[in-house]
Amino acid sequence: MSRPIIATINQKALKHNLSIVRSLTPKLKIWAVIKANAYGHGINNVWSLSDTDGFALLNIEEAVMLREHGWEKPILLLEGFFHPKDLYIIDRYQLTTTIHSQWQIKALENIRLLNPISIYLKINSGMNRLGFHQKLFNTIWNKLIYLKNIRDITLMMHCSNTNNISKVNKYFKNIQNLIKGRNCLCSISNSACLLWHQTVSYDCWVRVGILLYGASPSGNWFDISNINLEPAMTLSSKIIGIQTLKTGDTIGYGDSYTVKKPQRIGIVACGYADGYPRHAPTGTPVLVDGNMTHLVGTVSMDMITIDLTNCPRASIGSNVELWGNIIKIDQVAKAAGTLGYHLMCSLAPRVPIKIIC
Numbered sequence: 001m002s003r004p005i006i007a008t009i010n011q012k013a014l015k016h017n018l019s020i021v022r023s024l025t026p027k028l029k030i031w032a033v034i035k036a037n038a039y040g041h042g043i044n045n046v047w048s049l050s051d052t053d054g055f056a057l058l059n060i061e062e063a064v065m066l067r068e069h070g071w072e073k074p075i076l077l078l079e080g081f082f083h084p085k086d087l088y089i090i091d092r093y094q095l096t097t098t099i100h101s102q103w104q105i106k107a108l109e110n111i112r113l114l115n116p117i118s119i120y121l122k123i124n125s126g127m128n129r130l131g132f133h134q135k136l137f138n139t140i141w142n143k144l145i146y147l148k149n150i151r152d153i154t155l156m157m158h159c160s161n162t163n164n165i166s167k168v169n170k171y172f173k174n175i176q177n178l179i180k181g182r183n184c185l186c187s188i189s190n191s192a193c194l195l196w197h198q199t200v201s202y203d204c205w206v207r208v209g210i211l212l213y214g215a216s217p218s219g220n221w222f223d224i225s226n227i228n229l230e231p232a233m234t235l236s237s238k239i240i241g242i243q244t245l246k247t248g249d250t251i252g253y254g255d256s257y258t259v260k261k262p263q264r265i266g267i268v269a270c271g272y273a274d275g276y277p278r279h280a281p282t283g284t285p286v287l288v289d290g291n292m293t294h295l296v297g298t299v300s301m302d303m304i305t306i307d308l309t310n311c312p313r314a315s316i317g318s319n320v321e322l323w324g325n326i327i328k329i330d331q332v333a334k335a336a337g338t339l340g341y342h343l344m345c346s347l348a349p350r351v352p353i354k355i356i357c
């Protein structure tokens, strides 16, 4: 028997979540965002999302792989290309590329392509990572529309703070100013905008990641509990050891937990080297054979320790859900001071994956 930890990827849940997103924006096209190995769910499992209108990702190699597997609908490179020569691949495989820097425009001017390509013109809307300053938009737009290597241009922006309503309002204003008097395709919304802000009213294409995987863009499961998404990833393992401890005993590295009254502790085969967050504190929820309990002590590389006070029947071999349908990844992430995004992308390669179709 191998070590009992396993990540289960539920392809039905991916498909279901896409259909929920579709029902929220029936008139818009959807980019299913599958960067970071489909947020840790595996780039090979994205075919269950094939009802999407397009896939958005970062690596050109993955884009080529999708084409070679027969994907004919659009593919968007969210960070664009990293070298002028990449344009030959973009041309050959008809990829849509983001343009965020002057050197990329120069590259497009100087190259001879077989067919014109679709581009996403990225405008810096206050995140101050990638994109052109808004003041340059007119000039750049007026230049790009005459480039024969360009088929069409979509304005892309990314909101820096969807939790702050004044930031979102500023974002709205920026969009309005930019598109005024111009018949311009836009891609403005990510998952949070789509759920909670009317930015979709400007969109032709929404870019949706986290919702497809069944977690919340805000980090609070409660915020999405009403839209019926299904967690697509379950991380589970088993109890591989039991300790019955007396008052004053300590658990784990640094004696980080001291037993206050006689307590049964379960040792679970899952640690930070599996992608479980090392900063998860005592109290982080864990499910044992269907019963809620919690972590005690520090997370080690290969193990965690859990309280079995409320699980008298738990024994070696009992099933443990670290996150999944009952314990939401958002809850574990929140306890550890991070986001579901982070935990799903951090699933370690050593964890075996089981696919449910």
Ligand SMILES: *Cc1c(COP(=O)(O)O)cnc(C)c1O
Residues within 6 Å of the ligand: 033, 035, 078, 158, 189, 190, 191, 192, 207, 208, 209, 210, 211, 217
């Ligand atoms: C990752 C990414 C998204 C998806 O964001 P979610 O919050 O997961 O929906 C959208 N747009 C861009 C540019 C991204 O990089």
